[in-house]
Amino acid sequence: MDEKQEAFRDTLGTMTEEGGRKWVYPKKPSGFFYKNRTYVSWFLLIVLLISPFIKINGNQFLLFNVLERRFNIFSVPFWPQDFHLMVISMIIGIVFIILFTVVYGRIFCGWICPQTIFMEMVFRKIEYAIDGDRGAQIRLDKQKWDATKIRKRLLKWFIFFVISFIISNVFLAYFIGSDELISIITDPPREHIKGLTLLLIFTGVFYFIFVWFREQVCIIACPYGRLQGVLLDNKSINVAYDYKRGEKEQGRALFKKNEDRQAAGKGDCIDCAQCVHVCPTGIDIRNGTQLECVNCTACIDACDHIMEKVGLPKGLIRYESEENIENKKPFEFNLRMKGYTVVLSILIAVLITMLFMRNDVEATILRLPGELYKTKENNIISNVYTYKLINKTSQKIEDIHFELISHEGTIKLIGAEDFDIEKQEFYGGSLFIEIARKELSDSKENLKIGVFSDGKLIETTTTNFMGPRSFR
Numbered sequence: 001m002d003e004k005q006e007a008f009r010d011t012l013g014t015m016t017e018e019g020g021r022k023w024v025y026p027k028k029p030s031g032f033f034y035k036n037r038t039y040v041s042w043f044l045l046i047v048l049l050i051s052p053f054i055k056i057n058g059n060q061f062l063l064f065n066v067l068e069r070r071f072n073i074f075s076v077p078f079w080p081q082d083f084h085l086m087v088i089s090m091i092i093g094i095v096f097i098i099l100f101t102v103v104y105g106r107i108f109c110g111w112i113c114p115q116t117i118f119m120e121m122v123f124r125k126i127e128y129a130i131d132g133d134r135g136a137q138i139r140l141d142k143q144k145w146d147a148t149k150i151r152k153r154l155l156k157w158f159i160f161f162v163i164s165f166i167i168s169n170v171f172l173a174y175f176i177g178s179d180e181l182i183s184i185i186t187d188p189p190r191e192h193i194k195g196l197t198l199l200l201i202f203t204g205v206f207y208f209i210f211v212w213f214r215e216q217v218c219i220i221a222c223p224y225g226r227l228q229g230v231l232l233d234n235k236s237i238n239v240a241y242d243y244k245r246g247e248k249e250q251g252r253a254l255f256k257k258n259e260d261r262q263a264a265g266k267g268d269c270i271d272c273a274q275c276v277h278v279c280p281t282g283i284d285i286r287n288g289t290q291l292e293c294v295n296c297t298a299c300i301d302a303c304d305h306i307m308e309k310v311g312l313p314k315g316l317i318r319y320e321s322e323e324n325i326e327n328k329k330p331f332e333f334n335l336r337m338k339g340y341t342v343v344l345s346i347l348i349a350v351l352i353t354m355l356f357m358r359n360d361v362e363a364t365i366l367r368l369p370g371e372l373y374k375t376k377e378n379n380i381i382s383n384v385y386t387y388k389l390i391n392k393t394s395q396k397i398e399d400i401h402f403e404l405i406s407h408e409g410t411i412k413l414i415g416a417e418d419f420d421i422e423k424q425e426f427y428g429g430s431l432f433i434e435i436a437r438k439e440l441s442d443s444k445e446n447l448k449i450g451v452f453s454d455g456k457l458i459e460t461t462t463t464n465f466m467g468p469r470s471f472r
Contacts, residue, residue: 012219012292014282023141024215024282026124027134027274031301040111041121048114052173052181057394058423064174070424077392077424081362085354092347097224099340101231103333105238109224110295115209115217118167120280120296123160123210130156134277160211161203168202215281219292229291234322235334239295241275241286241317242325255310268312275299275317285317361397361421362390363451363461368430373466379437381467388428389451391421399454402431406448407465409435433465440467 014022054061056075063072071078071086078085100108109116130152131137143149173181176195184195209217218225232238246252246269253261255270269286276284278299281292285299303317323329365387374382391397398420402411413419414430421427433447444466451459 014215014219014292022282024280025134025137025141026280026282026298027277027302028128029278029298029301031305033297033301037111037297038121041117044112044114044117045121049170052170052178055178059394060178062174063177065177066175077394079362079390079392081390082358082392085351085358088347088351088354092344092351095340095344095347098231099337099344101228102233102236102340103337105232105236106225106228106293106295107237109218109222110239110297113294115222116294116296119210119214122163124280126159126163127156130159157211161207164206164210165199165203167206168199171202171206172199215292218294219281225291225294232289233336234326235332237319237321237331238289239285239293239297239300239317240289240320240322240325241269242315242320243286243288244325246286246316268307268316270306270310272306274302274306278302289322358392359459360391360393361451361459362392363449363459364388365402365431365449365461365463367464367466373468375437375468376434380434381437381440381465382432382434383465385431385433385463386428387431388426389421390426391423394423396423397421397453397458400427401452403450403452404433404435404447405450405460406446407435408439409433411449433463435465435467437467440465443467443469 014024016022051062052060054075059075059077060072061075063070065071069080071082073089097108127137131140140149140152169181169185172195180195184192184199189196213221246267248267249265251267252269252271253264253266255272259266261268275286276282278301279285280296280298281294283290283292285293300317300319304314307314307316321331324331365385368384368386371384376382387402389400399418400421401418402413404411410433412432412434414432416429419427433449444464447463447465449461449463450457451461
């Protein structure tokens with residue numbers, strides 16, 4: 001392409017020549033892909049809205065309480081001691097998105113991203129219902145502030161605010177827990193000033209995004225959109241315009257009835273601009289792969305509808321790779337895709353292995369800092385320790401006690417004997433470990449300690465034991 005054809009890449013489709021904001025008025029889409037996107041979106045919206053309020057065995061289905069360092073994934077509780085599992089899970093998610101992008105382009109943005117789902121399937125539908133389609137919206141914006149415009153604007157803004165408030169409530173439920181959220185809502189406001197303030201802040205953020213910022217989130221703010229320039233190549237499948245078929249020798253031309261376009265050397269694109277009018281980010285897909293394209297498929301449905309009306313084959317705009325359009329070469333799972341797949345498979349295998357090895361009880365026993373060993377009667381060496389037990393399960397663990405496994409000796413708890421730990425709670429205290437001097441062979445030895453519940457070994461841990469340098 002020459003400089004003139006590539007000039008569109010120098011500016012954003014939502015920016016005027018003076019650098020101001022160009023408002024996008026997308027035409028209401030319809031068609032096969034839009035219908036299926038709607039089904040997928042409603043399913044994901046239901047999952048998103050109910051997940052923090054579902055409990056299994058008393059555990060919230062999804063919880064990401066960063067402040068209290070408590071996480072529930074599919075109702076399985078994870079503690080700070082399981083942070084390595086969270087890290088691996090996040091890496092898996094990143095590699096999966098990379099692999100998905102390398103193979104299928106930015107399909108995540110158009111079909112799964114919450115920003116797109118809320119904007120296109122919730123707020124935009126409400127806007128169509130109140131303001132009308134593209135032409136009606138443009139006329140309404142140019143219209144003077146009469147009673148009709150004020151009524152429509154106030155109604156739309158009020159509904160947007162209510163939905164933003166609902167979204168912020170659900171969003172907070174993921175981070176502070178649904179029980180805490182319900183308390184903030186039901187208790188007197190003065191008892192939860194911070195919580196209500198946080199709710200209003202989040203409501204304002206969501207309201208700003210969906211009322212004014214809109215597609216700029218995808219174009220300017222979202223880092224994933226920038227990454228696609230690195231991740232995509234000519235083998236990646238994207239929403240693409242078949243310029244070979246659309247342009248041919250004579251290029252695009254308006255449709256004329258009973259004209260043999262093929263004989264005239266004209267492309268199948270009739271330059272109706274419907275693919276541009278329906279685009280939620282205001283681009284022309286015929287210019288090729290662009291940063292602003294979120295693969296929402298609205299242009300595919302619009303183009304197929306026009307092709308059907310003028311009697312030309314569908315698929316002028318479709319899911320396709322640039323290589324296939326240029327060379328008619330079928331999709332190939334290349335070396336880069338295979339490499340990402342291998343890495344992803346290894347990470348998933350590691351995560352599954354670590355999940356199976358994850359203990360329901362986490363035990364930590366550490367020597368008390370600054371305390372030396374003591375020698376007692378009958379050459380008994382004693383060290384003092386602090387201990388902490390975490391119950392990661394949804395069941396109460398009863399009659400817990402410690403036993404030395406690696407050495408002959410005794411463990412004495414300070415202020416307690418056997419004890420219980422409630423579900424998802426931790427228990428800590430101090431204890432003495434006493435070992436006969438003759439059982440020690442070094443001044444510093446590693447001990448293996450077993451944690452027992454009702455006589456059954458449920459966890460093992462290790463610690464150091466200090467003694468005299470000379471024992472014989």
